[in-house]
Amino acid sequence: MEKSLKCENIFNGNIIKVERHRVELQDGSESYREVVRHKGAVAVVPVFEDKVVLVKQFRFPVNEELLEIPAGKLEEGEDPYDCAIRELKEETGFVAQEIQKIGELYTSPGFSDEKIHIFLARVVPYGEPEPDFGEFIEKVELPFQDIVKLIISGKILDGKTVAGILLSEKYLSGGEEND
Amino acid sequence: MEKSLKCENIFNGNIIKVERHRVELQDGSESYREVVRHKGAVAVVPVFEDKVVLVKQFRFPVNEELLEIPAGKLEEGEDPYDCAIRELKEETGFVAQEIQKIGELYTSPGFSDEKIHIFLARVVPYGEPEPDFGEFIEKVELPFQDIVKLIISGKILDGKTVAGILLSEKYLSGGEEND
Numbered sequence: 274m275e276k277s278l279k280c281e282n283i284f285n286g287n288i289i290k291v292e293r294h295r296v297e298l299q300d301g302s303e304s305y306r307e308v309v310r311h312k313g314a315v316a317v318v319p320v321f322e323d324k325v326v327l328v329k330q331f332r333f334p335v336n337e338e339l340l341e342i343p344a345g346k347l348e349e350g351e352d353p354y355d356c357a358i359r360e361l362k363e364e365t366g367f368v369a370q371e372i373q374k375i376g377e378l379y380t381s382p383g384f385s386d387e388k389i390h391i392f393l394a395r396v397v398p399y400g401e402p403e404p405d406f407g408e409f410i411e412k413v414e415l416p417f418q419d420i421v422k423l424i425i426s427g428k429i430l431d432g433k434t435v436a437g438i439l440l441s442e443k444y445l446s447g448g449e450e451n452d
Numbered sequence: 453m454e455k456s457l458k459c460e461n462i463f464n465g466n467i468i469k470v471e472r473h474r475v476e477l478q479d480g481s482e483s484y485r486e487v488v489r490h491k492g493a494v495a496v497v498p499v500f501e502d503k504v505v506l507v508k509q510f511r512f513p514v515n516e517e518l519l520e521i522p523a524g525k526l527e528e529g530e531d532p533y534d535c536a537i538r539e540l541k542e543e544t545g546f547v548a549q550e551i552q553k554i555g556e557l558y559t560s561p562g563f564s565d566e567k568i569h570i571f572l573a574r575v576v577p578y579g580e581p582e583p584d585f586g587e588f589i590e591k592v593e594l595p596f597q598d599i600v601k602l603i604i605s606g607k608i609l610d611g612k613t614v615a616g617i618l619l620s621e622k623y624l625s626g627g628e629e630n631d
Contacts, residue, residue, distance in 0.1 A: 277512075287484070383513070
């Protein structure tokens with residue numbers, strides 16, 4: 274347990290808030306913690322027939338185009354299930370026939386409270402993607418095991434995608450996809 | 453591709469720097485990107501006999517104690533291998549007999565450039581842990597498959613730990629642990 278003694282608000286952005294806390298540590302000594310607050314996000318592993326629908330997009334912070342599972346930020350008060358269904362449709366044009374939550378992950382708990390809710394979904398094509406302003410997304414459909422190979426060979430660099438795909442594999446290989 | 457038109461330096465902390473960029477998007481329109489810069493980190497899946505050595509520690513940003521694989525921040529100019537060996541010894545008191553890199557992950561590429569280098573190591577006990585100032589770490593040794601079960605049941609919430617353990621499983625089950 275660490276107790277905040279004083280919170281300094283550094284930045285109040287659209288996506289993140291940044292705080293600097295003076296904290297009391299377990300042994301009674303004092304230190305500082307830098308914290309990035311984030312409203313949380315969802316990510317979906319969308320399975321269509323024997324393929325997974327991924328998205329490729331340029332990520333400004335890392336200056337690279339990344340191959341990822343569809344994902345997006347929670348809106349204020351939004352239920353993660355609703356967000357998963359909404360983001361899936363917006364980013365890929367696919368809709369979920371079945372959807373189940375398979376995990377929750379803190380992306381970087383050393384400095385951020387961002388939590389991602391991970392879902393596994395059976396999906397079908399429905400319409401055209403409707404990305405948000407400022408999102409330029411290319412849809413990529415790949416067989417599940419090809420994605421696993423891309424992960425092992427280091428071609429997929431997004432943490433939630435690696436965790437989401439390898440976690441989904443446990444559910445799919447366990448036969449739970451037939452529920 | 454998105455081009456930075458102007459960078460505003462918001463915060464220059466010990467662990468993170470925060471920037472706000474005005475950017476030109478793919479279609480020529482303009483927007484803003486909030487970016488958390490981080491020096492990068494390493495994480496190690498340390499295998500001792502049939503067990504993995506984990507660490508339990510309180511994480512201030514999420515206000516929870518988390519069970520994680522040992523990890524730490526890269527020092528300026530430090531080689532990730534050296535960092536992995538150093539952090540493993542500091543946090544657990546174990547040393548690596550064999551170590552291999554199994555991946556690189558961006559923890560949250562939507563707003564941060566933090567990259568974690570993931571290693572798999574065969575380790576042996578060597579001495580007492582020597583945590584950094586402000587780190588209070590409890591060592592926990594668990595059988596590999598027990599950790600996989602904790603992941604599936606949602607008891608392990610740290611993203612790098614979920615990705616690192618499930619990725620390691622691919623190497624260990626593939627017989628590559630006998631190299």
